Amino acid sequence: xxxxxxxxxxxxxxxxxxxxxxxxxxxxxxxxxxxxxxxxxxxxxxxxxxxxxxxxxxxxxxxxxxxxxxxxxxxxxxxxxxxxxxxxxxxxxxxxxxxxxxxxxxxxxxxxxxxxxxxxxxxxxxxxxxxxxxxxxxxxxxxxxxxxxxxxxxxxxxxxxxxxxxxxxxxxxxxxxxxxxxxxxxxxxxxxxxxxxxxxxxxxxxxxxxxxxxxxxxxxxxxxxxxxxxxxxxxxxxxxxxxxxxxxx
Amino acid sequence: xxxxxxxxxxxxxxxxxxxxxxxxxxxxxxxxxxxxxxxxxxxxxxxxxxxxxxxxxxxxxxxxxxxxxxxxxxxxxxxxxxxxxxxxxxxxxxxxxxxxxxxxxxxxxxxxxxxxxxxxxxxxxxxxxxxxxxxxxxxxxxxxxxxxxxxxxxxxxxxxxxxxxxxxxxxxxxxxxxxxxxxxxxxxxxxxxxxxxxxxxxxxxxxxxxxxxxxxxxxxxxxxxxxxxxxxxxxxxxxxxxxxxxxxx
DNA sequence: CGACACCTTGAATTACCTCAAGCCGAGTGG
DNA sequence: CCACTCGGCTTGAGGTAATTCAAGGTGTCG
Numbered sequence: 001x002x003x004x005x006x007x008x009x010x011x012x013x014x015x016x017x018x019x020x021x022x023x024x025x026x027x028x029x030x031x032x033x034x035x036x037x038x039x040x041x042x043x044x045x046x047x048x049x050x051x052x053x054x055x056x057x058x059x060x061x062x063x064x065x066x067x068x069x070x071x072x073x074x075x076x077x078x079x080x081x082x083x084x085x086x087x088x089x090x091x092x093x094x095x096x097x098x099x100x101x102x103x104x105x106x107x108x109x110x111x112x113x114x115x116x117x118x119x120x121x122x123x124x125x126x127x128x129x130x131x132x133x134x135x136x137x138x139x140x141x142x143x144x145x146x147x148x149x150x151x152x153x154x155x156x157x158x159x160x161x162x163x164x165x166x167x168x169x170x171x172x173x174x175x176x177x178x179x180x181x182x183x184x185x186x187x188x189x190x191x192x193x194x195x196x197x198x199x200x201x202x203x204x205x206x207x208x209x210x211x212x213x214x215x216x217x218x219x220x221x222x223x224x225x226x227x228x229x230x231x232x233x234x235x236x237x238x239x240x241x242x243x244x245x246x247x248x249x
Numbered sequence: 250x251x252x253x254x255x256x257x258x259x260x261x262x263x264x265x266x267x268x269x270x271x272x273x274x275x276x277x278x279x280x281x282x283x284x285x286x287x288x289x290x291x292x293x294x295x296x297x298x299x300x301x302x303x304x305x306x307x308x309x310x311x312x313x314x315x316x317x318x319x320x321x322x323x324x325x326x327x328x329x330x331x332x333x334x335x336x337x338x339x340x341x342x343x344x345x346x347x348x349x350x351x352x353x354x355x356x357x358x359x360x361x362x363x364x365x366x367x368x369x370x371x372x373x374x375x376x377x378x379x380x381x382x383x384x385x386x387x388x389x390x391x392x393x394x395x396x397x398x399x400x401x402x403x404x405x406x407x408x409x410x411x412x413x414x415x416x417x418x419x420x421x422x423x424x425x426x427x428x429x430x431x432x433x434x435x436x437x438x439x440x441x442x443x444x445x446x447x448x449x450x451x452x453x454x455x456x457x458x459x460x461x462x463x464x465x466x467x468x469x470x471x472x473x474x475x476x477x478x479x480x481x482x483x484x485x486x487x488x489x490x491x492x493x494x495x496x497x498x
Numbered sequence: 499c500g501a502c503a504c505c506t507t508g509a510a511t512t513a514c515c516t517c518a519a520g521c522c523g524a525g526t527g528g
Numbered sequence: 529c530c531a532c533t534c535g536g537c538t539t540g541a542g543g544t545a546a547t548t549c550a551a552g553g554t555g556t557c558g
Binding site: 164165205206208209212227 | 522523
């Protein structure tokens with residue numbers, strides 16, 4: 001691993017790897033920073049850190065010190081619900097930020113777990129704060145990140161309140177598709193890094209329901225699924241399901 | 250409305266009414282600001298604005314310019330779901346902040362509607378930004394506000410994913426109780442400003458279910474309810490329902 | 499006093515869950 | 529190389545919590 005930079009993947013710590021060369025830069029937190037500012041931003045980053053599948057990036061109750069940007073791989077954010085049920089509240093893909101729910105708090109309210117071998121960039125929040133003193137654009141970027149997450153949470157709230165299982169599932173798949181597409185990958189085919197149980201937990205469904213819906217969607221020609229490999233075959237139909245998903249309530 | 254200050258309620262615009270004298274100050278956004286800083290904060294506030302029941306404080310799609318702090322009364326935050334269903338995503342009580350989901354965005358993603366006659370303090374965000382350049386504590390307060398909301402959204406996510414109707418309802422009532430208590434009112438008795446339909450929308454339940462649960466709780470001696478007047482009689486029992494609420498899934 | 503919005507309660511339906519069994523694929527070790 | 533195991537996935541059958549539909553009650557305001 002002391003060879004040369006392995007393409008788009010993150011480099012192990014010790015290697016130089018700058019934001020400027022990162023393929024995610026266009027979607028990442030410092031989006032919109034001027035080149036000079038980006039340089040400064042770059043300077044405060046603790047270089048990519050590797051995590052194996054199942055490893056905890058953040059444990060609920062840990063003191064808050066840093067934000068983390070997913071560089072490669074993926075994570076789930078989980079809350080240990082009252083009464084020993086773990087509940088998945090978010091999935092994080094490359095360029096997405098973990099720890100925002102702890103900004104300005106002392107402790108992390110949620111855990112973040114790697115779903116596969118992954119790398120993260122660590123942003124010590126104190127440095128980030130200090131830097132944002134001088135870079136209003138950075139402050140704006142932080143605000144934008146947080147409010148976007150608030151916004152997404154609200155849409156999720158709607159989904160969980162009112163949508164049938166079918167609609168939730170369709171929305172989830174489309175959401176994944178969009179997020180992959182935004183990063184330059186195909187919106188049609190992708191790997192789900194998380195288990196059916198994780199998806200169920202996230203969507204408020206039993207894992208059996210998730211499985212059944214996948215099968216049903218496949219039977220109806222909306223997608224092809226084999227294990228965690230998904231290929232969306234009929235986006236418009238999925239969108240129709242997700243958008244209005246028939247009347248209910 | 251040009252008479253004198255009506256007790257603890259907000260004063261109509263035109264009247265002087267400072268943060269320093271506001272009974273909510275202890276829980277409000279500028280919490281923790283030094284007296285001198287509070288003075289400056291005070292200076293950027295547009296003085297309380299009255300809204301009648303049903304009035305829109307913010308309409309979905311409005312350009313974002315300001316945050317609003319509820320001074321008296323209450324609001325619901327609603328999303329016009331895809332397909333013409335309105336979905337309540339939050340209720341706002343005095344000292345709580347509306348508009349955080351639009352910070353750093355161009356447009357408001359949600360509407361905010363008065364549930365009763367209410368007053369709000371308007372905080373032009375540009376001024377807030379400018380001021381927070383000089384007052385790190387203010388920036389911290391903003392961060393804290395946003396991350397707290399993120400945190401609350403996650404707990405809500407858990408509730409909506411996994412909880413029975415009974416548990417949701419108990420949690421909701423306890424949450425209201427807490428928020429009232431935090432403002433110095435009784436945690437036992439309060440008025441619900443919102444309709445059963447609003448509660449149902451918020452909790453992902455049919456309004457009939459909300460009604461039935463209220464009745465059931467009353468029958469079991471957990472509370473007394475008459476219209477929108479609620480008196481919690483057995484907090485521990487409600488907490489038991491809310492906490493573990495029996496196994497499910 | 500009638501109109502209207504909101505709330506309550508009942509009866510029937512249903513979407514989703516639970517329980518249970520079997521399958522598949524990957525890793526392990528004989 | 530095969531048998532074994534183990535976690536994750538699929539599928540079926542049956543049960544149930546919460547919904548929908550429907551009717552009637554209550555309070556409020558013009």
